[in-house]
Amino acid sequence: PLERLMEPGSIGSLRTKNRIIKTAAGTGYADKDGRGTERMADFYGAIANGGAGLVIVENCAVEWPRGTHVVPTGFRLHHESYVPGHALVTAAVHKHDCPVFVQLMHAGPWLAMLPGMGPQERITASTIAEEDMPPSVWDWVPGHELTVPEIHDVVGIFAHSAELAKEAGYDGVEINASFYHLVNCFLSRFWNRRNDEYGPQTIENRTRFYCDIIREVKRRCGNDFAIAANINAREFGLANGTTLEEAKAMAPYIEAAGADILQVRASSYGPYLEMLFPETVLYPETPNLDLSDLDISRGGPGMYLNMSAAVKQMVSIPVFCAGRLTPELGDEALREGKLDFVGMTRRLIADHELPNKVAAGRADEIRPCCGCCYCVETRMDDGPQSCRVNPESGKEREYQITPAVKKKRVMIAGGGPAAMEAARVAALRGHEVTIYDKAAELGGLLPIAAVVKDHERESLVGLIRYYKGEFAKLGVKVELGRGVDAELTGKVKPDVLIIATGGKNAIPRIPGLDNRKVIDSTSLHRKLKLALRVFGPEWLGRLTKIYMPVGKNVVVMGGGVQGCQLAEFLVKRGRSVTIAETGEVLGEGLPYLTPVRLLNWFRDQGGVALAGVTYERITDQGLEITTAEGERKTLQADSIILALPLEPDPAAAKTLQSAAPEVYQIGDVKEFGYMHGAFADGAKVGHAI
Structure with a gap:
């Protein structure tokens, strides 16, 4: 049992049931005017119901439009009219005996520009020339340097927002002074070049603006209204x-x-890209950068523990951090005195019930977060947050488990993500469920993906383990090594047949595909599945670093997620690789910032990535293409591997269309999608039957 993690804690006069804090992260569940909604309340209520000790609601602009980073659905609390939307959220969280804060922030120079807004709307500690702006994925432009009276006005803006938060029912606020927000501009010597009492000449001056805000919030809201601070321990x-x-x-x-x-955080610029998600810093390999002060011994999880421990020595108030912390790692950090609370977000999105499962000694039943950043990717175009492995996240009301009106015999053909999620949900609702798959192992293509995806291997294998555990608990039967045909359906006589047999491998129509150099996806998958029966993903991944039946020079046909991750896998095993993609974009299907990191690394390793090509033919020399510029050339290769997206396989389902009163097709057999689409398909059908 993780006793320290489950131990009650104190934040000022506030008590928490355990040491798990759901840290603030945007959801996109606000309405078009940035107000709280029932969907948002359902999400945070579910996190609280799952047993979190404290919920910190997502970053909320204290001023509009000048203070927001996300438009148009950026959450706001700048006016009395926004209180009712926030009250929906606080009521949903308090219903489960859980305290709730809201994070208050002012974007400052990180402002998301709206049409008609001029540069003067970006406010900051100091005006910095455009040519002196730091390298970043963000579009920095010079901002307006606040005067001292204007600084006092902004202090009042923060305090007013805190008053509204208290009125809405929040137990406290977190005031964000990290990353690139306005308050951090005063803490940072780069952003702060002033020569007055708010300048960078002393630590007291640099913190004066932040401390003024904290003091004014306490003055207006009272000492019992909690304040969480949030700073960069380092700007990399x-x-x-x-x-x-x-x-x-x-x-x-x-x-x-x-x-x-x-709360201790870190911000990043230039080649460091985005340090909010620590595992991405070390992907695809540990970069040749200054990573001192970070703990990279676990490949990302716990990366900020050393900095948090160092800051903790300086104060008597509780200190916490986030960053891929597992329950086990969090408990260890608490025992070692590195933290007082443990911050989590993505793991709680993947499994809202994580704290309750830990408290009950059922940590093995936690649905693992893959660290894929799909939840972040869905927010990039201001869309609502979704989770790759938990389709119910953000749809808690729609996907509430309700007992089936009539218990049915459900037969599922296939054992991949769509099939497994459909089986889990259908069984939870009371149906009798059996999975049939001709493969020898459950998971569809997940075991193969686990071999290739080095940084996600543990969680992908963990996902399969999670479903196996759920099936054992729910009584789902799994028949492996047995495909579904008309004879079997006639014998079983299912009420419902779910066809989730996957897509078929795309084959380009060009001469030379029968060349001995060609390794098509079907034969590659067959060989890997055979090897997996003996070694498992982790050992097979290690053994492929010693031997693989693949030539030294490899051309990968396909530059989407499949081709790019295969290329990464091959380069790490000493192959010289060229990616050839017919589309205009490389890395389609890769989540947030991964294409940038992966392709930059790939080219640094000597890899060649070509987009917009036309496949002409395969010869004994390699793959002949026409480049996007119209040049005909041959990509020399010892091996040519097809890594194209799957295609729907309607023929596989055609013979079974009338095999049961209800027949559903889900996943790639119906329409190609990525892993998140497969899990979502499974959940949808599981709730429908």
Whole structure:
């Protein structure tokens, strides 16, 4: 049992049932005007019902439009009219005996520009010339340097938003002074070039703006209204950025101003890209960058523990951090005195019930988060947050488990993600479910993906383990090595047949496909599945670093997620690789920032990636193509591997269309989709029958 993690905690006068904090992260569940909604309330209510000790609701702009980073659905709390929407959220969380904060922020120079807004709307500590702006994925432009009276006005804006938060029922606020937000501009020596009492000449001056906000919130809302502080312990990749020693020196000032708890974060620029998600920093391989102060021993999880421990030594208030922390790692950090609370977000999105399962000694039943950042990817175009492995996240009301009106015998053909999720949901609703799959192992293509996806291997294998555990608990029968045909359906006589046998491998129509150099997806999958029966994904991944029946020079046909990750796999095993993609975009299907990191690394390793090509023919020399520029050339290769997206396979389902009173096709057999689409399909059908 993870006793320290489940131990009650204190934040000021507030008590928590355990040490798990759901950290703030945007959901996109606000309405078009940035108000709270029932969907948002359902989501945060479900997190609270799952046993979290504290819920911190997503970043919320204290000023509109000047203070927002996300438009148009950026959450806001700048006016009295927004209180009812927030009250929906607080009521949903409080219903489950869980305290709730909201994160208040002002985007400052990180402002998302709206039509008609001028540069003066970007406010900051100091105006910095455009040519001096730091390298980043964000579009920085010079902002308006706040005058001292304007600084006082912004302090009042924050305090007013905190008053509205208290009126809405929040137990406290987290004031965001990390990443690239306005308050951080005063803490950072790069962004702050002032020569007054708010300048960077002393730590006291640099923290003055932040401390003024904290003190004013306490003055207006009372000492019992909790305040969580949130700072960068270091700004990586930024000349004159905040250092860990400076962050340690700032912490006592922030505590003295009235903060009740402190979250430690880090921001990043240039080649560091996005450090909010620590595993991405080390992908595809550990970069040749200054990673001092970080703990990279676990490949990402716990990366910020060393910095948090260092800051914790400077204050008496509780300290916490997030960053892929598992329950086990969080408990260990608590026992070792590195943290007082454990921050989580993506793991709680993947399984809202994680805290309750830990408390009940059922940690083995937790649905694992893959760390794929699909939840972040869905937010990039201001869409609502979705989870790749948990289709119910954000659809808690729609996908509430309700007992089936009539218990049915459900037969599922296939054992991949769509099939497994359909089986789980149908069984939860009371149906009698049996999975039939001609493969020897459950999971469809997941075991193969686990071999190729080095950084996701553990969680993909964990997903299969999770479903096996669920099936054992729910009584789902699994018949492996047995496909579904008319004879079997005639014998079983199912009420419902779900066809989830997967798509078929796409084959380009060009001469030379029968060349001995060609390795098509079907034969590759067959060989890997055979090897997996003996070794398993982890050992097979290791053995392929010693031997693979693949030539030294490889051309990968296909530059989507399948081709790019296969290319990464091959390069790590000493192959020289060229990617040839017919579409205009490389890396389609790869989640947030992965294409940038992966393709930059791939080219640094000597790989060649070509988009917009036309496949002409395969010869003994290699793959002949016409480039996007119209040049005819041959890509020399010892091996040519087809890694194209799957195609729907209607023929596989045609003979079974009338095999049961209800027949459903889900997953790639019906329409090609990625892993998230397969899980979503399974959930939808499981709830429908």
